[in-house]
Amino acid sequence: MIILTRLNGTAFAINPDLVERMHATPDTTLILVDGSKHVVAEPLDVVLDRIIEFRAAVVSRARDLPVTTDRTLFGLVPPAVAAGPSAPVDLRPRTKEDPTWTPQR
Numbered sequence: 056m057i058i059l060t061r062l063n064g065t066a067f068a069i070n071p072d073l074v075e076r077m078h079a080t081p082d083t084t085l086i087l088v089d090g091s092k093h094v095v096a097e098p099l100d101v102v103l104d105r106i107i108e109f110r111a112a113v114v115s116r117a118r119d120l121p122v123t124t125d126r127t128l129f130g131l132v133p134p135a136v137a138a139g140p141s142a143p144v145d146l147r148p149r150t151k152e153d154p155t156w157t158p159q160r
Contacts, residue, residue: 057105059085060096068098069093 056068062082069085078084079099088091095102 057102057109059093059102059105063095064096067093071109074106079100102119 057071058066058068060066069087073087073089074085075088076086077099078086083095083097083102084092085102087094091147097105
């Protein structure tokens with residue numbers, strides 16, 4: 056989330072991944088993917104810098120995560136549960152020698 060300021064001086068946080076576009080006409084207006092509009096006091100270049108810093112922080116934190124095969128560490132489904140009959144199978148290229156191969160249409 057990035058912190059921005061409304062024209063009345065109140066601060067609010069917004070998820071920059073939901074910003075579809077921005078305009079500076081003359082106030083900076085953020086239009087989100089759901090169509091909602093937010094007018095902010097910060098100039099366009101400041102909002103862009105905050106979005107870039109936010110995304111750089113996400114990448115930096117992801118890089119610093121421990122390397123592990125323990126899927127439960129991050130709240131993911133344990134491998135034993137994922138191995139059930141309804142679990143997705145790994146995609147692999149099929150050849151004509153494979154009995155499940157069918158021609159592409």
